[in-house]
Amino acid sequence: MNGGLLLAALGTSLLAAVVIFLLPERAFRARTGVNLGAAVIKLSLVAWMVWGLRLGHEYAVAFPVLEGLPFVLRADALGIMFAGLSSLLWLFTTVYAIGYLEDSPNRKRFFGFFSLCVASTLGISLAGNLFTFLIFYELLTLSTYPLVVHRGTAKALAAGKVYLRFTLTAGLVLMIGMVALYALAGDIRFGQREILAGLEPEYQPLLVGLFWLLVAGFGVKAALVPLHGWLPRAMVAPAPVSALLHAVAVVKAGAFGIVRLVYDIYGIELSAELGVLHGLVAVAAVTIVFGSLRALAQQELKPRLAYSTVSQVAYIVLGVGLFGPLGTIAALSHLLHQGLMKVTLFFCAGNYAEELGIHRIDELDGAGRRMPLTSLAFTVGALGMIGVPPVVGFLSKWYLGIGAIQAGMPWVIAVLVTSSLLNAAYFLPILGRLWFRPGPDHGVGAWPGERRLGRFETHAWLLVPTMATALFSLMAGMLAGMPFSPLEWATQVTNAEYLR
Amino acid sequence: MSVSSAASLSTEVVVLWLTLLVPALLGALAGCFPPRRMLPVLLIGAPLVLATLWLLHRVSVSGEFQGTWSPGGLLLHWRLNGLAGLLLLLTQLLLLASASYAVGHRQTFAVAERAYAGFWPLLGGLAVALGLIWVADDLLTLYAALELMGLCAVGMMLLPGKQEALVAGMRYLLYALVGSLAWLLGVALLLGASGRLDMAGLAANAAPGPVTGIAMALLAAGLLLKAAVFPLHGWLVPVHVSAWAPVSALHGALVVKASFFILMQLWQRLVADAVAAAWLLGLLGSLAVLWGGLQAWRADALKQMVAWSTVGQLGYLMLAFPLLAGTSAAVASLAWQATWLQLAGHALAKAAMFMAAGNLVLATGERHLSGLAGISRQLPLSLMTFGIAAVTLMGLPPSAGFTAKWLLLQAAILAGQWLWVAVLVAGTLLTAAYVFRVFRFAFAEDAPHHDVRVLPAGLDLIALLLALSALALGLGAEWPLALLREGGRP
């Protein structure tokens, strides 16, 4: 048992938040130093724990809050996987945000809550029971609100209102479900699946009810249809915040909650026995198709990406719902893959908006020549989303398909194919415009708002993280067989889940 | 005064009575020589807090202390158990915070010298009264302390001397006086029925019957009036709107809670099993949660909003009555812990919120919410404090409000009393609605620039510390709750 590392990792970003709040607004260099330093330290701490976990070390810390209800932090394979993803992406997103917000007001507030947000995400991934999970889950809601309304325009404030309405209600629903579960069975640490499985059969209807209550609570953040309404509206936030919402923290926290619920609280056997998995698959399938259809209808870049998220995150839920190891591998690896690809896409969208003032898709004509590197990254992300090898998205869909057959739900394949076609339908035209249409440079007018932000095609702080995440998406697909690749890690976790 | 207890005149007893009575002396002294700086106030007040901590430690080691004293043939009782000790600690902390804040308040805000000097003896009186209420174990001491508290509170509310403060104070005075007569009549009936004034004797002698019921109804009416529980809350909001921030902080945090504390003590001893009456109180509390929340949501002025929020939050405390009456031991234990945790969390957070609101109003000179537009850039710390306090009020983690709500929900679910679950949900959403209204104004970027007055750093710091302690109480609830589980429940 070694809790120091856990507390240090969590404390790093909390401390960073406090220090940033204490620094004056104009202390740009010091704030950048704290931001990057904390991100690097945290990433190395998490990496250390990943290594330690491989060697068989245990990391856990607990103290009582209420009678019989402790606050537990514990690093298990699943949690550390999510922690690794969020720490890695945080580093890139921080670099990107520093470049993106250059010379804009309220940076102190932004980065303070940014750090708090990441601390909550780490807490969510390392939480050892539902109570601790809820604490960080709600903290995440609170710390993202100032980021969503950061611009302070009427539209941003309205989006923040909708965001709170959805997430706070969901938090309450979640809390009621958790309290009821606690009242029924006491404190359940993640992984103690035998507790609920050991309950008398007459409690099963109640368990089904609580399952759906909790899924509804998580489903809001995971943007499952019909609880997805906040996500497209939150697009008014600055690009790094969108990246955070869609790839690193909020949406992922919801999906991760569902993963925890099915695998570590109910257990996959009990969930199958209760018959809730079919329902989960159905909800996911509806969300996948609906999200893709809505994405197709969007004429602006960021909303299209937002609806794409709605659809892609549901892949994770779909994988969870497929009873069997391959479905699990697909769900867990997609948790990571989607994060890498989506963060790349949002970085690119931010780059286009910052450098060229492009928001609408039809303004992208010829942008590939003006910003080749960004467009390359965008192409990698988009192809991954469609599922073209060798980008990682292909792997997720492949495993989902096989998992569906294994689980005896071949109709899911149809959903996957439909979704892939729709993905292609809304991403390929963008790629076509980027690379094959003539741009304004050839005499058809000008970019909507061009700024020369740096020596390269755009500011280096914006370009480097974009390229890095694109590279990661590509590598994760090509080197999927190597140790510590997302797929390999997901397989490890799955083996641990099913063999126990 | 002759003090006698099990262990004769032990150190603990001396320390207890010194902690209880010294504030009066300090208050009188400060009235003659009004303090100009925060540090001396903090240094002089800190030993009281430390002494209370030591007393709590002694209570946790050797259990409850009790004793009697007999002025002029009367036999008066007192006791110090875990609950009383914790409330005493809370009181000392808030008094210290409020006293220091008042010094800083005067440095920024032009206050008449006489009014400022008058604040201190009243503060001392309030401290003594609150301390006595926590430790008193008979109705006569409680009556005297309750009245002392009420009159000191009215006096403090009148200090601003403006016309609206005077009208509000006059209404408060009339309400408080009538409330105390209802209380006295209830005491008269109890005394006539059982011939006893001490709590233990009352519990043993009072036969369940119409007289005890009526007496309890009158006592409850008086106390509910003083605790501003719906529908007897009419006096509360105007009083807070015009009062000084440190006074509002103390009043919202402690004074209304003291009446609730007495009601709970009496109820548990006299009519613990009256389920219907307990449900009535619970329903009143639910209406308070809804009405207070709605009014806070509609409020135009910042302090008005905070005051309405007090009305709503007091309703949560009333839910304890139905959850304690005729329920299983497990439910009752949960509800008992939840109530005091909620009380403490709300006390700290509400004091912090009044102070933060006071800071915002002082710095901008704006009383209305719309006047706070775009204030996030200029007063981030005050706004942050307001936000942290609001986290506790909303019952979001990690705060005492959250932990208390968890316990309350658990008790309600275990008891199958689903109505209270709905009330908790509605209350939380309403609280979020009115709190985030402030932030929607504050985060607006297109607002005109304000001229902001620079406040002494201490003002923000005190409020921030209070708000943070309400947060810390959420995850560090084990220590106080363990003390509560050991003793305090009659």
Add this chain to the structure above:
Amino acid sequence: MSLLGELVAAGLLVILATACLFDRHLFRACLAFLAFALLMALAWWRLEAPWLALAEIVLGALLTGMALFHALGRLGEGCRLPPRDHQARPRHQSPVRWLAALVWLALAGLAVWELSGNSPLVASGEVSRRPLLASGLAIMALGLWAFAHHLHLLRRLLAFNVLGSGVFLLLAGLAGPVVEVQGLILVGLVVALVGSVLGAALLGRLYALDGRVTLGADRDAAP
């Protein structure tokens, strides 16, 4: 002491209370209150509670009276209040107040009835306290009505004082003049005095500030 003497004293108390509360002429009402308080002191004396009688004379009659006359402007310097009260409470505010007062009264009456029927204290031949109880109830009723109905702050203060005296009488009538009762009444007298002084001072300030003698827009529901 004879039952007849008690009856006469009790009757006088009720008459004085009525005079005090019904008179719209404020000075006369205050005078009636003074007489009422002195008679209360006499009642305490007859109940063999001399210290209480002394306290009633000093606190209840002398000091409270001074505060009231000061508010009227008859004592010391200060603005003189108009000598008569012309305020009338709007009709729509009445029902709730009436209801609250009646409930209070009914509860108290029921409890007193129960107690004087069953309690060993009263049943053991202490018939002489019956008039005390009756007058206490009657005075409480008057005080409640006046407090709920009047708008003029001075009259509400008077009503509060009369109401308090009614409660004291009930207290003494229910439990006898034991030391606990004396302690409670003593605290009650001090509270009533401080309340009256504070109220009277406030009234004076309010009248000086903007000429009001009522709370104005009085939205509160309870008495």
